[in-house]
Amino acid sequence: MSGLNQHFGTDASPSSQDTQEITAFLEKNASKRWSANSAPLRITDSQWFKSKHREVGAAIWQHAAIKSPGNCGVCHSDAGKGDFDGDRVHIPK
Ligand code: HEC
Incomplete structure:
Protein backbone atom coordinates (compact mmCIF):
# COMPACT_ATOMS: atom_id res chain seq x y z
CA MET A 1 0.00 0.00 0.00
CA SER A 31 -3.08 -14.78 -0.25
CA LYS A 32 -0.72 -17.02 1.69
CA ARG A 33 0.76 -18.26 -1.60
CA TRP A 34 3.07 -15.29 -2.09
CA SER A 35 5.09 -13.33 0.41
CA ALA A 36 5.89 -9.69 -0.23
CA ASN A 37 9.35 -10.67 -1.45
CA SER A 38 8.32 -13.35 -3.92
CA ALA A 39 5.11 -11.92 -5.39
CA PRO A 40 5.46 -10.80 -9.01
CA LEU A 41 4.97 -7.04 -9.34
CA ARG A 42 3.05 -7.38 -12.56
CA ILE A 43 0.32 -9.88 -13.39
CA THR A 44 2.16 -10.44 -16.68
CA ASP A 45 5.20 -11.76 -14.74
CA SER A 46 3.13 -14.40 -12.96
CA GLN A 47 3.28 -18.09 -13.83
CA TRP A 48 -0.52 -17.98 -14.21
CA PHE A 49 -0.30 -15.35 -16.96
CA LYS A 50 2.58 -17.11 -18.71
CA SER A 51 0.77 -20.44 -18.76
CA LYS A 52 -2.44 -18.87 -20.12
CA HIS A 53 -0.39 -17.20 -22.87
CA ARG A 54 2.11 -19.94 -23.71
CA GLU A 55 0.78 -20.10 -27.28
CA VAL A 56 1.52 -16.39 -27.81
CA GLY A 57 5.00 -16.24 -29.36
CA ALA A 58 7.69 -13.69 -28.52
CA ALA A 59 7.27 -12.02 -31.93
CA ILE A 60 3.60 -11.32 -31.22
CA TRP A 61 4.37 -9.52 -27.94
CA GLN A 62 6.71 -7.23 -29.93
CA HIS A 63 4.00 -6.40 -32.50
CA ALA A 64 3.65 -2.63 -33.07
CA ALA A 65 -0.05 -2.69 -32.10
CA ILE A 66 0.62 -4.58 -28.84
CA LYS A 67 3.99 -3.35 -27.51
CA SER A 68 3.38 -4.83 -24.04
CA PRO A 69 1.56 -7.88 -22.61
CA GLY A 70 -0.21 -5.39 -20.33
CA ASN A 71 -2.23 -4.04 -23.27
CA CYS A 72 -4.86 -6.71 -22.63
CA GLY A 73 -7.55 -4.93 -24.66
CA VAL A 74 -5.65 -5.16 -27.95
CA CYS A 75 -6.25 -8.93 -28.08
CA HIS A 76 -9.11 -9.28 -25.58
CA SER A 77 -11.51 -6.87 -27.32
CA ASP A 78 -14.05 -7.06 -24.46
CA ALA A 79 -11.47 -6.67 -21.67
CA GLY A 80 -13.20 -3.44 -20.62
CA LYS A 81 -16.27 -5.52 -19.74
CA GLY A 82 -14.14 -8.04 -17.86
CA ASP A 83 -14.46 -10.60 -20.67
CA PHE A 84 -11.21 -12.50 -21.28
CA ASP A 85 -12.81 -15.59 -22.81
CA GLY A 86 -10.32 -17.42 -24.99
CA ASP A 87 -12.95 -17.76 -27.74
CA ARG A 88 -13.02 -13.98 -28.27
CA VAL A 89 -9.29 -13.30 -28.58
CA HIS A 90 -8.16 -11.40 -31.68
CA ILE A 91 -4.43 -11.16 -32.20
CA PRO A 92 -3.59 -8.25 -34.55
CA LYS A 93 -1.99 -9.31 -37.83
C1 HEC B 1 -1.07 -10.77 -27.83
C2 HEC B 1 -2.47 -10.80 -27.47
C3 HEC B 1 -2.84 -10.91 -25.98
C4 HEC B 1 -2.64 -9.96 -25.00
C5 HEC B 1 -1.99 -8.60 -25.13
C6 HEC B 1 -3.21 -10.53 -23.79
N1 HEC B 1 -3.71 -11.77 -24.04
FE1 HEC B 1 -4.73 -12.94 -22.73
N2 HEC B 1 -4.82 -14.43 -24.14
C7 HEC B 1 -4.35 -14.34 -25.43
C8 HEC B 1 -4.47 -15.63 -26.07
C9 HEC B 1 -4.07 -15.99 -27.50
C10 HEC B 1 -5.03 -16.51 -25.10
C11 HEC B 1 -5.38 -17.99 -25.25
C12 HEC B 1 -6.77 -18.10 -25.78
C13 HEC B 1 -7.30 -19.50 -25.66
O1 HEC B 1 -7.43 -19.96 -24.53
O2 HEC B 1 -7.60 -20.07 -26.70
C14 HEC B 1 -5.25 -15.70 -23.90
C15 HEC B 1 -5.84 -16.19 -22.74
C16 HEC B 1 -6.15 -15.41 -21.64
C17 HEC B 1 -6.92 -15.85 -20.50
C18 HEC B 1 -7.55 -17.24 -20.34
C19 HEC B 1 -8.86 -17.28 -21.12
C20 HEC B 1 -9.52 -18.62 -21.04
O3 HEC B 1 -10.60 -18.77 -21.66
O4 HEC B 1 -8.98 -19.52 -20.38
C21 HEC B 1 -7.02 -14.81 -19.64
C22 HEC B 1 -7.78 -14.78 -18.31
C23 HEC B 1 -6.27 -13.71 -20.22
N3 HEC B 1 -5.76 -14.11 -21.43
C24 HEC B 1 -6.09 -12.49 -19.61
C25 HEC B 1 -5.26 -11.49 -20.12
C26 HEC B 1 -4.93 -10.27 -19.39
C27 HEC B 1 -5.43 -9.92 -17.99
C28 HEC B 1 -4.10 -9.55 -20.22
C29 HEC B 1 -3.42 -8.23 -19.93
C30 HEC B 1 -2.67 -8.13 -18.66
C31 HEC B 1 -3.95 -10.31 -21.46
N4 HEC B 1 -4.65 -11.48 -21.34
C32 HEC B 1 -3.22 -9.89 -22.56
C33 HEC B 1 -3.84 -13.21 -26.04
C34 HEC B 1 -3.50 -12.04 -25.38
Whole structure:
Protein backbone atom coordinates (compact mmCIF):
# COMPACT_ATOMS: atom_id res chain seq x y z
CA MET A 1 0.00 0.00 0.00
CA SER A 2 2.92 2.33 0.47
CA GLY A 3 4.41 3.94 -2.63
CA LEU A 4 1.07 4.19 -4.47
CA ASN A 5 1.86 7.83 -5.24
CA GLN A 6 4.40 6.40 -7.71
CA HIS A 7 2.41 3.50 -9.16
CA PHE A 8 3.91 2.71 -12.60
CA GLY A 9 4.13 6.42 -13.35
CA THR A 10 0.80 7.61 -11.91
CA ASP A 11 -0.37 8.77 -8.50
CA ALA A 12 -2.79 6.07 -7.34
CA SER A 13 -2.99 7.16 -3.68
CA PRO A 14 -6.39 6.65 -2.03
CA SER A 15 -7.57 9.00 0.77
CA SER A 16 -6.06 8.28 4.19
CA GLN A 17 -9.27 6.73 5.50
CA ASP A 18 -9.51 4.49 2.43
CA THR A 19 -5.85 3.56 2.88
CA GLN A 20 -6.51 2.38 6.44
CA GLU A 21 -9.55 0.34 5.40
CA ILE A 22 -7.86 -1.20 2.35
CA THR A 23 -4.69 -2.04 4.31
CA ALA A 24 -6.73 -3.73 7.05
CA PHE A 25 -8.65 -5.69 4.40
CA LEU A 26 -5.47 -6.77 2.60
CA GLU A 27 -3.75 -7.85 5.81
CA LYS A 28 -6.77 -9.94 6.75
CA ASN A 29 -7.38 -11.49 3.33
CA ALA A 30 -4.00 -11.62 1.61
CA SER A 31 -3.08 -14.78 -0.25
CA LYS A 32 -0.72 -17.02 1.69
CA ARG A 33 0.76 -18.26 -1.60
CA TRP A 34 3.07 -15.29 -2.09
CA SER A 35 5.09 -13.33 0.41
CA ALA A 36 5.89 -9.69 -0.23
CA ASN A 37 9.35 -10.67 -1.45
CA SER A 38 8.32 -13.35 -3.92
CA ALA A 39 5.11 -11.92 -5.39
CA PRO A 40 5.46 -10.80 -9.01
CA LEU A 41 4.97 -7.04 -9.34
CA ARG A 42 3.05 -7.38 -12.56
CA ILE A 43 0.32 -9.88 -13.39
CA THR A 44 2.16 -10.44 -16.68
CA ASP A 45 5.20 -11.76 -14.74
CA SER A 46 3.13 -14.40 -12.96
CA GLN A 47 3.28 -18.09 -13.83
CA TRP A 48 -0.52 -17.98 -14.21
CA PHE A 49 -0.30 -15.35 -16.96
CA LYS A 50 2.58 -17.11 -18.71
CA SER A 51 0.77 -20.44 -18.76
CA LYS A 52 -2.44 -18.87 -20.12
CA HIS A 53 -0.39 -17.20 -22.87
CA ARG A 54 2.11 -19.94 -23.71
CA GLU A 55 0.78 -20.10 -27.28
CA VAL A 56 1.52 -16.39 -27.81
CA GLY A 57 5.00 -16.24 -29.36
CA ALA A 58 7.69 -13.69 -28.52
CA ALA A 59 7.27 -12.02 -31.93
CA ILE A 60 3.60 -11.32 -31.22
CA TRP A 61 4.37 -9.52 -27.94
CA GLN A 62 6.71 -7.23 -29.93
CA HIS A 63 4.00 -6.40 -32.50
CA ALA A 64 3.65 -2.63 -33.07
CA ALA A 65 -0.05 -2.69 -32.10
CA ILE A 66 0.62 -4.58 -28.84
CA LYS A 67 3.99 -3.35 -27.51
CA SER A 68 3.38 -4.83 -24.04
CA PRO A 69 1.56 -7.88 -22.61
CA GLY A 70 -0.21 -5.39 -20.33
CA ASN A 71 -2.23 -4.04 -23.27
CA CYS A 72 -4.86 -6.71 -22.63
CA GLY A 73 -7.55 -4.93 -24.66
CA VAL A 74 -5.65 -5.16 -27.95
CA CYS A 75 -6.25 -8.93 -28.08
CA HIS A 76 -9.11 -9.28 -25.58
CA SER A 77 -11.51 -6.87 -27.32
CA ASP A 78 -14.05 -7.06 -24.46
CA ALA A 79 -11.47 -6.67 -21.67
CA GLY A 80 -13.20 -3.44 -20.62
CA LYS A 81 -16.27 -5.52 -19.74
CA GLY A 82 -14.14 -8.04 -17.86
CA ASP A 83 -14.46 -10.60 -20.67
CA PHE A 84 -11.21 -12.50 -21.28
CA ASP A 85 -12.81 -15.59 -22.81
CA GLY A 86 -10.32 -17.42 -24.99
CA ASP A 87 -12.95 -17.76 -27.74
CA ARG A 88 -13.02 -13.98 -28.27
CA VAL A 89 -9.29 -13.30 -28.58
CA HIS A 90 -8.16 -11.40 -31.68
CA ILE A 91 -4.43 -11.16 -32.20
CA PRO A 92 -3.59 -8.25 -34.55
CA LYS A 93 -1.99 -9.31 -37.83
C1 HEC B 1 -1.07 -10.77 -27.83
C2 HEC B 1 -2.47 -10.80 -27.47
C3 HEC B 1 -2.84 -10.91 -25.98
C4 HEC B 1 -2.64 -9.96 -25.00
C5 HEC B 1 -1.99 -8.60 -25.13
C6 HEC B 1 -3.21 -10.53 -23.79
N1 HEC B 1 -3.71 -11.77 -24.04
FE1 HEC B 1 -4.73 -12.94 -22.73
N2 HEC B 1 -4.82 -14.43 -24.14
C7 HEC B 1 -4.35 -14.34 -25.43
C8 HEC B 1 -4.47 -15.63 -26.07
C9 HEC B 1 -4.07 -15.99 -27.50
C10 HEC B 1 -5.03 -16.51 -25.10
C11 HEC B 1 -5.38 -17.99 -25.25
C12 HEC B 1 -6.77 -18.10 -25.78
C13 HEC B 1 -7.30 -19.50 -25.66
O1 HEC B 1 -7.43 -19.96 -24.53
O2 HEC B 1 -7.60 -20.07 -26.70
C14 HEC B 1 -5.25 -15.70 -23.90
C15 HEC B 1 -5.84 -16.19 -22.74
C16 HEC B 1 -6.15 -15.41 -21.64
C17 HEC B 1 -6.92 -15.85 -20.50
C18 HEC B 1 -7.55 -17.24 -20.34
C19 HEC B 1 -8.86 -17.28 -21.12
C20 HEC B 1 -9.52 -18.62 -21.04
O3 HEC B 1 -10.60 -18.77 -21.66
O4 HEC B 1 -8.98 -19.52 -20.38
C21 HEC B 1 -7.02 -14.81 -19.64
C22 HEC B 1 -7.78 -14.78 -18.31
C23 HEC B 1 -6.27 -13.71 -20.22
N3 HEC B 1 -5.76 -14.11 -21.43
C24 HEC B 1 -6.09 -12.49 -19.61
C25 HEC B 1 -5.26 -11.49 -20.12
C26 HEC B 1 -4.93 -10.27 -19.39
C27 HEC B 1 -5.43 -9.92 -17.99
C28 HEC B 1 -4.10 -9.55 -20.22
C29 HEC B 1 -3.42 -8.23 -19.93
C30 HEC B 1 -2.67 -8.13 -18.66
C31 HEC B 1 -3.95 -10.31 -21.46
N4 HEC B 1 -4.65 -11.48 -21.34
C32 HEC B 1 -3.22 -9.89 -22.56
C33 HEC B 1 -3.84 -13.21 -26.04
C34 HEC B 1 -3.50 -12.04 -25.38
